[in-house]
Amino acid sequence: MNSLKTVIRLHKLQLDEKRRVLAELQTLADRLKSEIERLKEEIAHEQQTAREDFSVSFTYSNFAQAALERGRRLGESLAQVEAQIAVATDEMAEAFQELKRFELAEEERLKREREKQKRKESLMLDETALVGFRRRQQEDEAANG
Numbered sequence: 001m002n003s004l005k006t007v008i009r010l011h012k013l014q015l016d017e018k019r020r021v022l023a024e025l026q027t028l029a030d031r032l033k034s035e036i037e038r039l040k041e042e043i044a045h046e047q048q049t050a051r052e053d054f055s056v057s058f059t060y061s062n063f064a065q066a067a068l069e070r071g072r073r074l075g076e077s078l079a080q081v082e083a084q085i086a087v088a089t090d091e092m093a094e095a096f097q098e099l100k101r102f103e104l105a106e107e108e109r110l111k112r113e114r115e116k117q118k119r120k121e122s123l124m125l126d127e128t129a130l131v132g133f134r135r136r137q138q139e140d141e142a143a144n145g
Contacts, residue, residue: 004106011099018092025085032078036071043067 043064050060 004102004109008099008102008106011095011102015092015095015099018088018095022085022088022092025081025088029078029081029085032074032081036074036078039067039071039074043071 046060046063046067050057
C-alpha cells in the first residue's frame with residue numbers, strides 16, 4: 001500500500017513546516033522580550049542620568065513618552081506573537097496526532113502482512129512435511145508389502 005507511505009511522508013512534511021513556523025514565532029517572541037528588557041534598562045539608565053544631571057532632566061519627559069509608547073507597541077506585538085504561538089502549537093499537535101494515526105495504521109498493515117506471510121510459510125512447511133511423511137509411508141509400505 002504505497003499510498004499510505006505517501007500520505008505519511010506528506011504529513012511529515014506538513015509537521016516539519018509547522019515546527020519551523022513555531023520555531024520562528026518563538027524566536028520572534030524572544031527577540032521582542034529582549035527588546036522590552038533593553039528598553040527597560042534604557043529607561044532606568046536615562047532616569048539615573050536625569051537625576052544626576054539637571055540639564056538632561058528637561059529632555060527626559062520627551063524620551064519617557066517615546067519610550068513608553070515604544071514599550072506599549074512592543075507589548076502589543078509580543079501579545080500577538082504569543083497568540084500566534086498558541087495557535088501554531090495547537091496546529092502542530094494536531095498534525096503530530098494525524099501523522100501518528102497514519103503511522104500506526106501502516107504499522108498495523110505491516111504486522112498483518114507479516115502474519116499472513118508467516119501463515120503461508122507455515123502452511124508450506126506443513127505441506128512439505130506431509131508430502132515427506134506420505135512418501136516415507138509409501139516407501140515403507142512398498143518395502144513391507
